[in-house]
Amino acid sequence: MNIPWLLTRRQERSPHDICIERRITLGGWEPLTASEYLADVNAVARGLIAEGLAEGEAIAIFGATSYEWSLIDFAALSAGLVVVPIYESDSAEQVRWILENSKIRFAVTDTRAQQALVESQRTPNLGRVVSLDQDALIELYAQGEKIAQAEVERRRRRLTANTLATVIYTSGTTGRPKGVELTHGNFVDTALNVVPHMHQIINTKETRVLLFLPLAHVMARSVFYFGIASRAVVGHTPSIKNLLSDLKTFKPSALLVVPRVLEKIYNAAEAKAGAGLKRKIFRWSAAVAVAYSMRGRGPLRSLKHAIAKKLVYSKITAIIGADCHYAVCAGAPLGKRTGHFFRGIGLTVVEAYGLTESTGPATVNLIDRIKMGTVGTPFPATRIKIADDGEILIRGPQIFRGYQNDPAATAAVIDADGWFHSGDLGKLDRKGYLSITGRKKEIIVTAGGKNVSPAALEDPLRSHPLISQIVVVGDKKPFIGALITLDGDMLPGWLKAHGLPTMGVAQASQHPQVRASLQRAIEKTNKRVSRAESIRKFAVISPDLTVENGMLTPSLKVKRAAVAKRFEREIKELYGQL
Numbered sequence: 001m002n003i004p005w006l007l008t009r010r011q012e013r014s015p016h017d018i019c020i021e022r023r024i025t026l027g028g029w030e031p032l033t034a035s036e037y038l039a040d041v042n043a044v045a046r047g048l049i050a051e052g053l054a055e056g057e058a059i060a061i062f063g064a065t066s067y068e069w070s071l072i073d074f075a076a077l078s079a080g081l082v083v084v085p086i087y088e089s090d091s092a093e094q095v096r097w098i099l100e101n102s103k104i105r106f107a108v109t110d111t112r113a114q115q116a117l118v119e120s121q122r123t124p125n126l127g128r129v130v131s132l133d134q135d136a137l138i139e140l141y142a143q144g145e146k147i148a149q150a151e152v153e154r155r156r157r158r159l160t161a162n163t164l165a166t167v168i169y170t171s172g173t174t175g176r177p178k179g180v181e182l183t184h185g186n187f188v189d190t191a192l193n194v195v196p197h198m199h200q201i202i203n204t205k206e207t208r209v210l211l212f213l214p215l216a217h218v219m220a221r222s223v224f225y226f227g228i229a230s231r232a233v234v235g236h237t238p239s240i241k242n243l244l245s246d247l248k249t250f251k252p253s254a255l256l257v258v259p260r261v262l263e264k265i266y267n268a269a270e271a272k273a274g275a276g277l278k279r280k281i282f283r284w285s286a287a288v289a290v291a292y293s294m295r296g297r298g299p300l301r302s303l304k305h306a307i308a309k310k311l312v313y314s315k316i317t318a319i320i321g322a323d324c325h326y327a328v329c330a331g332a333p334l335g336k337r338t339g340h341f342f343r344g345i346g347l348t349v350v351e352a353y354g355l356t357e358s359t360g361p362a363t364v365n366l367i368d369r370i371k372m373g374t375v376g377t378p379f380p381a382t383r384i385k386i387a388d389d390g391e392i393l394i395r396g397p398q399i400f401r402g403y404q405n406d407p408a409a410t411a412a413v414i415d416a417d418g419w420f421h422s423g424d425l426g427k428l429d430r431k432g433y434l435s436i437t438g439r440k441k442e443i444i445v446t447a448g449g450k451n452v453s454p455a456a457l458e459d460p461l462r463s464h465p466l467i468s469q470i471v472v473v474g475d476k477k478p479f480i481g482a483l484i485t486l487d488g489d490m491l492p493g494w495l496k497a498h499g500l501p502t503m504g505v506a507q508a509s510q511h512p513q514v515r516a517s518l519q520r521a522i523e524k525t526n527k528r529v530s531r532a533e534s535i536r537k538f539a540v541i542s543p544d545l546t547v548e549n550g551m552l553t554p555s556l557k558v559k560r561a562a563v564a565k566r567f568e569r570e571i572k573e574l575y576g577q578l
Contacts, residue, residue, distance in 0.1 A: 001161060001184070001185070001188045002077070002156070002159035002160065002161070002163065002165075002184035002185075002188065003074070003077050003159075003165055003184050003187050003188060003225065004041075004074065004077055004078040004159065005156075005188070006188065006191060006225060006228050006229045007034070007037065007038055007041065007228050008038065008156075009229075010034045010229070011034040011035055011038045014034055015033065015034055015035040016033050016034075016035065017033060017034055017231070018031045018032065018033055018233050019032065019033065019034045019037055019227070019228060019232070019233060019234065020032045020037050020067065020070075020233065020234050020235070021233055021234075021235045021250065022067040022235075022236075023066070023067065023235065023237060023238075026242060026245060026246075027245055027246070027248075027249040028249070029235065029249065029250060031233075037071075040071055040075075041071060041074045041075045041078055042075075042078065042149060042152055043075075043140075043141050043144050044071055044072060044075035044137065044141070044144065045075040045076070045078040045079040045144070045152045045155075046079075046143075046144030046145070046146075046147040046149065046151070046152055047075075047139070047140025047141060047142075047143045047144035047147075048075060048076055048079045048081065048106070048140065048144075049079050049144070049147050049151055049152065049155075050140075050144055050146055050147050051106055051127075051128065051143065052127075053079065053081055053105060055079075055080035055081070055158065056080065056081075056082065056164070057081055057082065057103075057105045057106075058082040058083075058084050058102045058103055058104050058105060059072075059076050059081050059082070059083060059104065059105065059106040059107065059108065060084045060085070060086050060098065060099065060102075060104045060106075060107040060108070061073060061076075061083060061084070061085055061086065061107075061108050061215075061216075062085075062086040062088070062090075062095075062107060062108070062109040062110065062114050062118060063088065063108070063109055063110030063111070063114065063132065064088055064110055064214075064238035064239065065211055065212060065214055065215045065220065065236050065238050066110075066215075066236050066238050067236050068132055068137060069215045069236070070215065070224050070234075071137075072108050073215070073221070077159075077165055077184070078152055079152060079155055080155040080156075080158060080159060080163075082102070082164050082165065082166060082167060083166045084098060084102045084104060084166065084167045084168075084169075084179075085166070085168060085169075085216035085217075085221075086098055086216065087214060087216045087554040088110075088114075088214070088216075088554075089547040089548060089554050090554075091550070092117060092121070094169075094177065095117060095118060096121040096123065097169075097176060097177065098169055098179070099118070099121055099123040099125075099126055100123050100124075101179055101405060102167050102179060102404060103124075103125040104123065104125060104126055105125055105126065105127050106126075106127055106128055106129075106130075107126065107128075107129045107130070108129075108130055108131075108136060109129065109130070109131045109132065110131070110132050110133065111131060111132075111133050112131050112133060112134060114131065115130070115131040115134070159184055160184070160185075161183060161184055161185025161188065161189075162183055162184075162185060162401075163183060163184050164181055164182075164183055164401075165182055165183055165184045165186070165187060166181075166182050166221075167179040167180065167181055167182075167404050168180045168182065168216070168217075168218055170356055178403045178406060178409055179403060179404030179405070179406075180218075180356045180357055180400050180403060180404075181400055181401050181402050181403065181404055182218075182356075182359055182400050182401070183401055185397065186359040186397070186398050186399075186400065186401075187222065187225055187359055189359075189381070189396075189397035189398055190222060190225075190359045190360060190361070190379075190397075190398045191222075191225050192229070193379045193380050193381055193382070193398075194222075194226050194361060194364075194379060195226055195229050195230045197364070197366070197379055197380060198328075198350075198364065198366070198367075199230075200326075200367050201254050201326045201328065201350070201367070202226050202227070202230050202232055202254070203230035203231055203232065204231060204253075205231055206253055207227075207230065207231060207232035207233065207253050207254060208232065208233045208234075208235070208250065208252045208253045208254070208323070209223060209227050209232050209233070209234050209235070209252060209253070209254050209255070209256070210234075210235045210236075210237060210246065210247065210250050210252040210255060211223060211224060211234065211235065211236050211237070211256065212236075212237045212238075212239075212240065212243050212246075212255075213256055213257075213258070214554060214555075215236075216554065217356075217554065217555055218355075218356045218359060218360045219256065219330055219331070219354070219360050219361075220256060221360075222359060222360035222361070223256050223328070223360075235250045237250075244319060247319070247320060247321045247324070248321065251321050251322075251323045251324075252321060252323070252324050253324060253325060253326065254324065254325070254326040254327065254328065255320075255324060255326075255327045255328070256327075256328050256330070257327050257328070257329050257349075258329065258330065258331035258332065258555075258556060259329060259331065259333070259334040259335075259338070259459075259462075260462070260556060262327070262329065262334065262338055262342060262349065263335075263338060263462065263463045264489075264490075265316065265319070265320070266286075266338060266341060266342075266463075267463075267465040267487075267490050268489075268490070268493075269282070269312070269315070269316050270282055270286075270465060270493075270497075271465060271490055271492075271493025271494060271496075271497060272493065273312075273497070274493075274496060274497050275496065275497045275498070275499060279497055281311055281312065282312055284308070285308035285311060285312035285313065286312075286341055288301070288304045288305055288308045288344070289305070289308065289313065289340070289341050289342075289343075289344025289345050290337060290341055290344055291344070292304075292305050292344040293339075293340035293341070293343040293344035294340055305344075309345070312345075313345040313346065316345060317345060317346055317347070320347060324347060325346065325347065325348060326347070326348050326349075326350065326367075327342070327347055327348070327349045327350070328349075328350055328352055328364075329349050329350065329351050329352070330351070330352045330353065330354065330361070330375075331555060331556065331557075332455075332459065332557075333351070333373075333375070333435075333436050333455070333459050334349065334351055335459065335460055335463050336372045336373040338463060339351070339370075339372045339373075340372060343370075348367060348370070350364060350365045350366070350367065350370060350376070351364070351365050351374065351375045351376060352364040352365070352375060352376065353375035353376070353434060353436060355422060355424075356400070357399065357400045358394055358396070358398050358399060358400070358420065358422075359398040359399075359400065360398075361379065362378060362379065362382050362384065362394050362396070362398070363375050363376045363377055363379065363382070363384065363434050364376040364377070364379065365377075365433075371431075371433045373435060374429070374433040374434060374435045375433075375434050375435070375436060376433060376434065377431075377432045377433055377434070378396075378432070378434075379396075381396050381397055382394065382395070382396035382398065383396060384428065384432075384434055385419070385428075386427065386428055387421070389440070390425040390426070390437065391421055391422065391423065391424070391425060391440055392422045392424045392425065392426045392434070392436075393419040393420065393421055393422065394419070394420045394422055395417075395418050395419050395420065399414070399418070399420045402414075423439060423440050423441060424436055424438070424439055424440070425437045425438045425439065425440060425443075425453065436455070437453055437455065437456065438453030438454065438455040439453075439455065442454050442455070442560065444472065444473070444474050444475045444480070445475060445476065446474055446475075446476070446477060446478065446479065446480065446532065447476055447477055447478045448478070448532060450530075450532040450533060452472070452474065452480055452529075452532075452533045454471070454472035456528065456529060456533070457470075457472050457480070457482070457525055457529065457533070457535060458470050458471070458472055460525050460528070461482075461521055461522065461525050464517075464518070464521045465487065465490045465493075465494055466486055466487060466490065466491065466494055466514065466517060466518060467484055467485070467486070467487060467518070467521075468485045468486060468487035468544050468545070469484070469485045469544065469545040469551075469552075469558065470482055470483065470484050470485075471483045471545075471558055471560065471563050472535065473564070473571055473574070477575055478575070479536040479537070480533060480534060480535050480536060481535065481536065481537045481538060481539070481571070481574040481575070482522070482535045482537075482538040482539075483538070483539055483541050483563065483567055483570060483571070484518060484538055484539070484540050484541065485540070485541055485542065485543075485544040485545055486505045486508060486509060486514075486540060486542075486544075487544075488505050488544065491505060491508055495508070498513060500513060505542060505544075506542060509540035509542065510540075515540070518538065518540070519538075522538060537574050538574075539570045539571075539573065539574055541567050541570050545558060545563065550562055551563055551566065
């Protein structure tokens with residue numbers, strides 16, 4: 001079995017069922033049946049073969065989440081090629097490393113600017129680079145007319161579970177990104193495990209999934225494959241900017257999100273409520289939603305819930321979409337209260353956990369067995385155990401085969417018994433639910449010898465409406481400190497709700513009421529940990545941490561070494577070293 005088989009199987013079973021809706025204009029969607037999508041895939045596959053690309057050669061896809069991205073991906077795989085994604089935010093240096101390390105022969109970009117960037121690298125194996133905004137697809141369709149479909153079928157039949165499908169370069173919070181080699185079998189095994197296991201979310205006739213996270217990331221790409229392997233209709237939207245309008249027109253039943261998206265929705269709703277009575281109503285309604293999720297229905301709770309739904313919840317669900325009942329959340333731990341709030345208003349959030357090296361999800365909370373604050377239990381055929389030092393170990397058919405051209409790095413994380421050492425820290429409870437507690441490489445050891453996991457402090461604080469990013473520091477220092485950036489989008493609403501005049505981020509960072517709010521949030525979080533682990537001092541820094549300025553990875557994880565270097569002076573000031 002191979003990835004293209006997922007599509008041919010669906011086409012054989014339900015040739016006239018809609019499997020994709022293609023975004024053609026802002027708010028406009030064109031439905032495609034499984035037969036129509038397969039015909040598109042075959043046409044582009046023939047075009048790639050006409051380019052002279054041999055089986056096993058690598059092509060790069062450099063662009064935003066779109067129908068075209070997934071089409072070229074499926075077509076390349078059908079032609080026996082290896083697909084190597086490049087994030088839109090990757091630097092010229094990162095692009096060059098990926099092109100060289102994977103020996104890219106052909107590249108497809110979204111824009112002429114991206115095309116020029118790839119061409120400028122002049123790596124030894126690179127041949128043609130084409131751009132979608134320069135009619136690359138039309139050209140591939142035309143070239144493909146010279147190739148017999150029999151050649152595509154021949155190549156497709158030669159694909160096995162062990163055939164390399166893709167090389168995905170990890171986010172690289174530390175050091176140079178490593179290329180994770182994933183096979184056709186890795187993805188197919190994952191899809192065949194996930195689809196029946198999560199059938200209520202992914203495998204009903206009503207399932208509609210809108211992808212907006214980068215397809216360069218394993219999670220979004222895996223979810224697309226799950227959609228093809230099931231009865232779902234999948235749509236793509238290329239930008240967060242268009243997300244709200246696309247949610248209204250596509251009307252998804254399920255979303256793939258990171259915690260920050262849910263936190264932003266909550267904080268934006270609270271800010272919109274403003275001050276005074278409206279703010280009190282919002283907070284009362286939020287408490288009702290949490291209680292409704294935690295304790296279920298009851299005469300009084302149901303009455304309160306009905307009132308809160310009319311006053312508050314309906315406005316939030318109108319933004320997400322009245323038909324959207326599920327969100328799969330991954331990438332970082334989600335706060336318990338946030339999970340309960342959204343389930344209470346009608347959006348059930350199921351947390352999942354996985355890595356690029358595990359082909360996406362390894363564990364998930366099931367709809368009828370959710371345990372808030374955990375990332376659920378392992379999928380069938382997946383085993384999880386915790387090492388003596390707290391590291392999460394994973395074994396199963398979805399574990400990658402190795403790092404591209406780096407056997408030493410592979411041997412360092414896959415032991416002789418086949419266990420993948422994830423680098424994440426966690427705990428398993430008696431019922432097998434996994435909780436994530438941090439990253440091994442991020443552990444801070446204070447001057448007093450106390451081991452501190454930054455995640456235990458950062459994750460709850462990141463849900464504060466004023467906080468965009470927080471980075472805990474203190475390695476070899478006498479106490480724990482924190483660097484905080486303010487959320488410029490949320491600041492105006494917060495200031496208005498607290499009766500303060502309009503001001504910029506720089507001025508707000510020094511305002512006594514702003515700093516007092518941050519201090520109260522820190523004190524509340526400190527109660528969760530020992531005194532030695534608590535944050536004693538903080539600094540509000542600027543600019544914000546973004547992918548564009550190199551402080552965040554494309555999956556929005558903090559690049560701690562880059563932050564420490566950029567804000568070295570601010571860190572020294574925290575500890576009185578200036």
